[in-house]
Amino acid sequence: MNNLTPREKATLEALAACIIPEGGPVPFGFKEINYLPFIEEMAAAVPAHIRWVIHFNLWFIEYFGCLYLHRLKAFSKLGLNDRELILLSLRGSKRFLIRGIYILTSALFLIPMYKDESVMNAIGYTGFKNGVNKIT
Amino acid sequence: MIIDSQTLEENFHADADVVIVGSGAGGAPMAYQLAKAGWKVILLEEGRNYTPYSFERKSWEPMRDMYRDSGMTFTLGTPSIPLPMGRALGGTTIINSGTCFRIPEKVFGHWKNEFGLSEMEYSDLVPLFEKAEDMIHVQSAPLETLGANNRLFMEGATKLGIQSKPLNRNIINCKGAGLCVFGCPENAKQSMEKNFLPAASNLGATIITSARVEKICIKKNVASGVEGIFLDEQRKQRTKFTIDAPVVVLSCGAIYSPHMLLKNGIANRSGQVGRNLHIHPASKVIGIFDEEINAWSGTPQGAYSDDFAAEGIMLEGFFLPPAILSFALPALGRKLKDYMADYSKMAGFGVMVTDSSRGRVMRGLGHFPLVLYNLNQSDTDKFVKGIDIVSRIYFAAGARKILSPVHGMDELTSVDDLEKLHRAKVRAADLELSAFHPMGTCRMGDLAKNSVVNSHLETHDIKGLFVADASVFPSSLGVNPQMTIMAFSLFAANYLVNNKEKYRA
Numbered sequence: 110m111n112n113l114t115p116r117e118k119a120t121l122e123a124l125a126a127c128i129i130p131e132g133g134p135v136p137f138g139f140k141e142i143n144y145l146p147f148i149e150e151m152a153a154a155v156p157a158h159i160r161w162v163i164h165f166n167l168w169f170i171e172y173f174g175c176l177y178l179h180r181l182k183a184f185s186k187l188g189l190n191d192r193e194l195i196l197l198s199l200r201g202s203k204r205f206l207i208r209g210i211y212i213l214t215s216a217l218f219l220i221p222m223y224k225d226e227s228v229m230n231a232i233g234y235t236g237f238k239n240g241v242n243k244i245t
Numbered sequence: 246m247i248i249d250s251q252t253l254e255e256n257f258h259a260d261a262d263v264v265i266v267g268s269g270a271g272g273a274p275m276a277y278q279l280a281k282a283g284w285k286v287i288l289l290e291e292g293r294n295y296t297p298y299s300f301e302r303k304s305w306e307p308m309r310d311m312y313r314d315s316g317m318t319f320t321l322g323t324p325s326i327p328l329p330m331g332r333a334l335g336g337t338t339i340i341n342s343g344t345c346f347r348i349p350e351k352v353f354g355h356w357k358n359e360f361g362l363s364e365m366e367y368s369d370l371v372p373l374f375e376k377a378e379d380m381i382h383v384q385s386a387p388l389e390t391l392g393a394n395n396r397l398f399m400e401g402a403t404k405l406g407i408q409s410k411p412l413n414r415n416i417i418n419c420k421g422a423g424l425c426v427f428g429c430p431e432n433a434k435q436s437m438e439k440n441f442l443p444a445a446s447n448l449g450a451t452i453i454t455s456a457r458v459e460k461i462c463i464k465k466n467v468a469s470g471v472e473g474i475f476l477d478e479q480r481k482q483r484t485k486f487t488i489d490a491p492v493v494v495l496s497c498g499a500i501y502s503p504h505m506l507l508k509n510g511i512a513n514r515s516g517q518v519g520r521n522l523h524i525h526p527a528s529k530v531i532g533i534f535d536e537e538i539n540a541w542s543g544t545p546q547g548a549y550s551d552d553f554a555a556e557g558i559m560l561e562g563f564f565l566p567p568a569i570l571s572f573a574l575p576a577l578g579r580k581l582k583d584y585m586a587d588y589s590k591m592a593g594f595g596v597m598v599t600d601s602s603r604g605r606v607m608r609g610l611g612h613f614p615l616v617l618y619n620l621n622q623s624d625t626d627k628f629v630k631g632i633d634i635v636s637r638i639y640f641a642a643g644a645r646k647i648l649s650p651v652h653g654m655d656e657l658t659s660v661d662d663l664e665k666l667h668r669a670k671v672r673a674a675d676l677e678l679s680a681f682h683p684m685g686t687c688r689m690g691d692l693a694k695n696s697v698v699n700s701h702l703e704t705h706d707i708k709g710l711f712v713a714d715a716s717v718f719p720s721s722l723g724v725n726p727q728m729t730i731m732a733f734s735l736f737a738a739n740y741l742v743n744n745k746e747k748y749r750a
């Protein structure tokens with residue numbers, strides 16, 4: 110998806126720090142995980158209407174996420190705590206579209222994170238090694 | 246022969262005795278049975294043929310290729326529920342979990358009482374179940390492939406006096422790879438493209454993939470064929486095609502068959518097309534234990550308990566690779582990492598509900614149907630009970646923590662916490678659900694005024710137009726549906742074979 114705009118990349122960066130943070134019991138995070146090439150490759154390969162959903166979700170989070178904080182500021186310009194609060198509100202929302210935006214957006218980071226061999230080793234998932242669970 | 250439409254000429258035209266639309270649990274047995282009886286069969290499938298499929302692929306590629314809309318299909322309502330469907334040769338059976346049940350006699354009895362079904366008896370279905378089970382190699386999941394995930398549940402259940410058993414599955418040499426829902430990488434799961442479809446092809450049926458039917462042709466209230474488009478690599482229209490046939494069988498599944506009828510504005514004098522949607526909503530309970538479970542090793546859906554089936558609750562095993570499970574867990578950021586650090590200590594079991602809630606399939610934009618569904622309070626209460634039972638079983642088996650699918654009650658650490666769950670007055674919007682079994686949207690019955698097809702699955706309104714898939718079930722089945730769909734489809738095929746004269750072109 111070489112049509113990712115600089116603003117979308119900024120939104121992705123701001124999201125990554127919340128969804129796959131550094132530290133904690135799994136010693137890998139947004140600095141080690143190559144999420145951007147994964148997202149670009151995936152978005153280039155999926156059908157156009159799915160690609161549209163990815164763009165829409167990023168746009169929504171960037172410009173409307175702040176409504177959950179009752180103020181107007183782009184998501185990528187907010188501090189980490191505020192960003193986390195927004196994502197928690199999206200995740201806990203009872204409105205299906207909003208919760209869906211959270212789930213699909215978090216998947217953009219969690220899939221590359223938990224299919225990374227170092228991460229899979231760290232969490233004790235060896236299924237991918239024995240030649241049987243080839244899809245990681 | 247099984248051919249991709251890209252090898253066929255522009256503006257393709259052919260004649261057949263029967264044209265079948267869709268190659269899943271409904272379409273494939275129909276094609277086989279009619280081809281065996283010497284009918285000239287053409288089966289059209291929108292998806293591609295993924296056999297042999299390279300499984301050395303990235304996690305999203307099987308989703309993109311084998312699932313409709315890359316797996317991003319949802320119901321609209323409270324709560325919104327992901328409703329994935331297959332779009333490939335073999336239909337949804339290529340990405341299903343391989344669990345096999347016959348329709349419970351009680352459910353069939355209820356359908357007969359309510360809807361007549363005068364031409365169909367349970368005894369008629371028994372040999373058809375046997376035939377289908379034989380074709381797709383149904384057997385009890387071998388204990389050695391169950392893995393600790395299912396064994397742990399069974400141990401906990403036994404402690405509480407709850408019965409549980411290995412599930413029947415359609416497998417040959419299952420290695421317990423745990424990837425059934427991405428297409429079995431071991432060729433162990435016996436989905437339709439491994440048995441009914443090649444057998445139909447060997448008997449002379451023509452099976453065309455990347456062929457999407459758009460129009461059902463009708464002449465003087467009698468079916469006369471279909472029109473549609475052949476798709477190119479990008480899933481765009483390459484050329485048009487027409488098939489003339491005096492019998493048309495819709496087996497597009499319970500979302501796309503009614504959508505086809507609605508789009509064409511046919512077979513809906515009853516006003517029931519698209520209504521009565523049931524989906525068997527399902528939810529998951531994760532137990533975190535002190536010891537390593539490695540739940541990913543072994544058949545994910547390997548065991549079950551139907552002790553609470555009378556209350557509309559089925560419990561069936563499940564588990565997922567970490568990349569997929571991670572975004573289904575109730576946490577974000579650091580907290581999610583804490584949970585994922587315990588991935589190898591997790592076990593998972595599903596709660597599936599026989600839903601009294603009814604949704605509706607409506608015409609949407611272009612090929613996209615609108616699927617509306619609201620979960621009612623009675624079904625919500627069944628979930629609370631099911632989550633309670635699985636949690637108790639896991640605590641009895643030694644779990645130190647439960648991750649529940651109820652918002653705001655994400656983590657339960659003791660049986661006492663379950664009291665909170667009951668006191669919380671859980672509403673539908675609080676639940677995290679998914680669903681895999683749409684049905685009921687072209688329901689069968691004797692009366693044209695309240696059903697869409699009769700008990701040999703022919704539409705009341707249009708002679709020669711049949712629906713053979715999960716849409717014909719009059720209510721929620723209560724067990725995984727693929728076998729019942731196959732048996733019903735064989736039943737309708739036998740009717741056609743015995744009445745061929747009626748449908749001469």
Ligand SMILES: Cc1cc2nc3c(=O)[nH]c(=O)nc-3n(C[C@H](O)[C@H](O)[C@H](O)COP(=O)(O)OP(=O)(O)OC[C@H]3O[C@@H](n4cnc5c(N)ncnc54)[C@H](O)[C@@H]3O)c2cc1C
Nearest residue numbers: 267269271291336337342343344458498714715725726727
């Ligand atoms: C993840 C998952 C796990 C499941 N696990 C189980 C299980 O363990 N046991 C069980 O019994 N059931 C299971 N199911 C459900 C089961 O697989 C389905 O109920 C069953 O396959 C439905 O059969 P069908 O013939 O109604 O439709 P499908 O099998 O969905 O087949 C419909 C086919 O029609 C094609 N089609 C649609 N429209 C058109 C068109 N216009 N032109 C041409 N082709 C078209 C589609 O591409 C599709 O291939 C599962 C489902 C899912 C999603």
Ligand code: SF4
Nearest residue numbers: 419420422423425429
């Ligand atoms: S458990 Fe593995 S080997 Fe067995 S059917 Fe499923 S994917 Fe295939």
